[in-house]
Structure formats: structure tokens, C-alpha cells
Amino acid sequence: MMDDMNCLCLSNFNYLIVIFIICISESYGSSSKDFGHDHLLALAFLRRLDSEGTQKEWLTDIRCKILLAGFVCHLGNELLLSTSSQLTVDFYKSSCPNVLRIVRGEVMIAIKNEMRMAASLLRLHFHDCFVNGCDGSVLLDGSDGEKFALPNINSLRGLEVVDRIKAALENSCPGVVSCADLLTIAARDSVLLSGGPSWKVLLGRRDGLVANKTGADQGLPSPFESLDGIINKFVDVGLGVTDVVALSGAHTIGLARCAMFNNRLFNFSGSGSPDPTMESAMVSDLQALCPLTDDGNKTTVLDRNSTDLFDNHYFKNLLNRKGLLGSDQILFSDSTTTKALVQAYSSNTTLFFADFVKAMIKMGNISPLTGSAGQIRNNCRLLNSS
Ligand SMILES: *[C@@H]1O[C@H](CO)[C@@H](O)[C@H](O)[C@H]1NC(C)=O
Numbered sequence: 001m002m003d004d005m006n007c008l009c010l011s012n013f014n015y016l017i018v019i020f021i022i023c024i025s026e027s028y029g030s031s032s033k034d035f036g037h038d039h040l041l042a043l044a045f046l047r048r049l050d051s052e053g054t055q056k057e058w059l060t061d062i063r064c065k066i067l068l069a070g071f072v073c074h075l076g077n078e079l080l081l082s083t084s085s086q087l088t089v090d091f092y093k094s095s096c097p098n099v100l101r102i103v104r105g106e107v108m109i110a111i112k113n114e115m116r117m118a119a120s121l122l123r124l125h126f127h128d129c130f131v132n133g134c135d136g137s138v139l140l141d142g143s144d145g146e147k148f149a150l151p152n153i154n155s156l157r158g159l160e161v162v163d164r165i166k167a168a169l170e171n172s173c174p175g176v177v178s179c180a181d182l183l184t185i186a187a188r189d190s191v192l193l194s195g196g197p198s199w200k201v202l203l204g205r206r207d208g209l210v211a212n213k214t215g216a217d218q219g220l221p222s223p224f225e226s227l228d229g230i231i232n233k234f235v236d237v238g239l240g241v242t243d244v245v246a247l248s249g250a251h252t253i254g255l256a257r258c259a260m261f262n263n264r265l266f267n268f269s270g271s272g273s274p275d276p277t278m279e280s281a282m283v284s285d286l287q288a289l290c291p292l293t294d295d296g297n298k299t300t301v302l303d304r305n306s307t308d309l310f311d312n313h314y315f316k317n318l319l320n321r322k323g324l325l326g327s328d329q330i331l332f333s334d335s336t337t338t339k340a341l342v343q344a345y346s347s348n349t350t351l352f353f354a355d356f357v358k359a360m361i362k363m364g365n366i367s368p369l370t371g372s373a374g375q376i377r378n379n380c381r382l383l384n385s386s
Pocket residue numbers: 132210212214215216218219
């Protein structure tokens with residue numbers, strides 16, 4: 001008998017083969033049909049990319065990358081990084097055997113509907129884990145919630161998707177799967193469905209009883225911060241310099257608001273000129289998009305080359321002074337330990353994916369609540385009424 005993850009990977013693998021067939025059949029002018037539900041989802045996903053007028057060359061590219069991701073996913077099943085945490089891959093084996101399938105299905109629907117959602121869900125997991133550990137605290141409503149901390153206000157997204165995933169889980173196995181684990185699985189699936197690597201997620205986290213707005217303000221790295229400041233925040237939660245660079249690679253997908261980088265465009269650090277570490281054509285583009293008279297709410301892509309595809313192009317951009325945020329480009333500043341890593345990832349996708357997976361697993365292990373600590377929330381936004 002195959003375990004749940006293998007089944008998922010297998011069905012994933014099937015639609016990757018279908019994608020491959022589409023690639024081929026398109027070059028032979030025939031049409032693909034009737035591949036079953038999962039495959040229709042995959043088809044719809046690709047058709048949507050088609051209908052958005054995406055350049056055909058890029059489409060072929062993303063298909064091949066996703067195909068590759070399927071192989072990585074396949075191999076990834078053999079690779080389980082050992083850790084000291086009490087979390088396990090088969091935590092819900094008897095209590096909620098379909099947990100991975102349910103989350104994957106909902107994430108797929110959400111991403112089909114809006115590609116950007118992959119980045120939003122990944123960021124939710126990150127912003128959860130850096131504050132009081134991975135305990136779902138970021139999801140709690142309330143005026144003193146983490147949602148109102150500076151790094152989250154007006155930028156946290158995907159909360160409705162989390163509600164839908166949670167409802168589907170409660171429908172199948174009420175009171176069993178934590179919101180913290182939900183975020184962990186959704187983050188992994190978002191990476192995989194964007195063409196990135198896959199890995200086995202460790203599960204068994206429970207949900208925290210408090211939100212920590214101050215913790216979010218103080219603990220989450222900011223786009224305006226110095227490299228040492230950013231590294232210190234990672235070190236504070238038990239991560240290291242390699243994790244800083246590998247996890248920054250998540251900016252290979254997603255968007256950012258002008259307010260997060262317009263400090264670089266006109267009068268950088270009071271110099272009267274734009275940030276000299278930003279490429280000049282990119283400065284002009286962004287000055288047009290983000291005039292200082294604006295409210296800073298317009299958005300642009302973090303990876304100007306392959307916006308929705310999880311690949312190593314983020315690092316190639318840094319080599320070309322095309323990082324969007326100050327905290328991106330600073331990783332490639334002179335004489336820093338991070339520069340060599342950026343260089344290595346820019347030329348070796350395998351290395352980037354391997355370090356990214358290690359870093360994601362480490363991040364997912366930050367101070368989990370286990371045993372009888374915390375609770376399993378019925379609604380991710382609220383503590384259970386006692
Ligand atoms: C909130 O986070 C701060 C900073 O990390 C920490 O010192 C504090 O103990 C936390 N408060 C609660 C209630 O968890």
C-alpha cells in the first residue's frame with residue numbers, strides 16, 4: 001500500500017505526464033481530452049495561462065519546469081531530512097488520512113484562480129513561524145493581532161483561502177488538523193504547484209493561544225533593514241545565513257507594493273539619487289510606476305523575468321542589479337557571506353532547491369506546540385470557546 005504522500009505525488013506525476021503530452025500534442029496539432037478530474041484541473045491551470053496571453057515560449061518553459069518539479073517531487077519522497085523535533089510525517093495517518101489530498105486540492109483551486117496566491121500562502125507560513133513559532137498565531141483576528149503589525153497590515157493575503165481549506169478539513173475530520181499544520185502544507189504545495197521542489201512535511205503542530213503583535217513588529221525582517229539586522233532576526237529563531245539566502249529565493253514568485261521599495265527610486269538614503277545598486281532601466285520603469293505622490297499601494301513583480309514560476313531566476317536578477325527590494329539586492333553586496341551563495345544558486349537550481357527545502361523544514365520546526373499544549377482551533381481566526 002502506498003502512503004498518502006506517494007499517492008499525491010503519483011497523481012501529480014500523472015498530470016505532469018499530461019502536461020508533457022500537451023507540449024507534444026500541441027506541436028503535432030492534435031488536442032488533448034478526457035484525462036479525468038485532476039488532469040482537467042491541470043489543463044485548466046495551463047489554459048488560464050494561455051488565455052492571459054502569456055508568451056508561448058515562456059509557457060513551454062513553465063511546463064518543462066513543472067515537469068521537472070514532478071521528478072524532484074518523486075525523488076523528494078525518498079529524502080526525509082532528519083530533525084530533532086517531535087513532529088512526524090505520518091501524524092494524521094489514522095486521524096485524518098486525507099489531509100494532504102484535501103489541502104492540495106484547495107491550494108490548486110486557489111492558485112488556478114490567482115497565481116499570486118502561491119506567494120501569499122508561502123508568506124503566511126513564514127510570518128507565522130517567525131512570531132512565537134509555527135502556531136497559527138498570525139491567523140488570529142482581533143485588534144491586537146499580528147495582522148495589524150507593520151509587516152502584515154495591508155499586505156497579509158490568503159486568509160479567505162485558509163478559511164476554505166480549514167472548512168474542508170473540518171468537514172472531513174473535525175477538530176483534528178491544526179491551523180499551523182494547514183499553513184505548513186499549503187506553503188509546500190504552493191511551492192510545488194509553482195514549479196518548485198517538493199518535500200515531506202513534518203506535522204503535529206498545535207495552535208497557539210495568543211497573538212503577538214509586538215513580536216511580529218520586532219521579529220519579522222523588513223525590506224529596509226541592513227543585512228546584519230536581517231541575519232540576526234534569522235539567528236534569533238535558530239536559522240542561519242544559508243537560510244536567509246535560500247528563503248529569500250521565495251521572492252522568485254509574488255508581488256510587492258511600491259511602499260516597500262520606493263525609498264530606492266528617487267532619493268536613496270538622502271543621496272539625492274536612486275539606489276546605485278538598482279539597474280538604471282529598472283529605476284526608470286519603477287519611477288514611472290511609483291511616483292512619490294502615490295499612496296504606495298500599486299504592486300509590481302518581485303521576479304521580473306519569470307513572475308509566477310518558482311525557479312532560480314531571482315538570483316540571476318541580483319547578479320544583474322535587478323532585485324526589487326533593498327533586502328533582496330543587499331544579499332549581493334560586496335564582501336558579504338551571502339554573495340557567494342547568491343552566485344551559487346544563480347547557476348545551480350539543484351543546489352538552490354536543496355537548500356530551500358532544508359530551510360523550509362528548519363523554519364517549520366521553529367518552536368512548535370506539541371502534546372497537549374495549545375489547542376486545535378475549529379476556526380483559524382478564533383480561539384475555541386471553552
Ligand atoms: C511576544 O514576542 C516578544 C518578542 O519576540 C517576546 O519577548 C514576548 O514574550 C512575546 N509575548 C507573548 C505573549 O508571547
